[in-house]
Amino acid sequence: xxxxIIVTLLVGAxxxxxxxxxxxxxxxxxxxxxxxxxxxxxxxxxLSLIGLTATGIIGKIISAVLGAVVVIFVVRKVAKL
Numbered sequence: 001x002x003x004x005i006i007v008t009l010l011v012g013a014x015x016x017x018x019x020x021x022x023x024x025x026x027x028x029x030x031x032x033x034x035x036x037x038x039x040x041x042x043x044x045x046x047l048s049l050i051g052l053t054a055t056g057i058i059g060k061i062i063s064a065v066l067g068a069v070v071v072i073f074v075v076r077k078v079a080k081l
Contacts, residue, residue: 039068
């Protein structure tokens with residue numbers, strides 16, 4: 001259980017950091033983890049809508065990065081309103 005939580009947080013941190021790099025945003029570690037975790041949910045949902053699933057640690061990171069990029073994009077668009 002504890003290992004699963006730690007792995008999830010690490011995947012979230014890596015995914016948030018990668019998404020921040022791709023989108024040109026400079027967030028702190030906590031915000032990267034939050035973006036990565038939310039991105040993991042969004043990415044998993046988006047992939048399931050097109051009939052794909054993320055397997056393995058690399059697949060989960062890619063899925064979370066995809067979702068975090070979408071989250072950052074949407075937040076930027078909403079914040080401009």
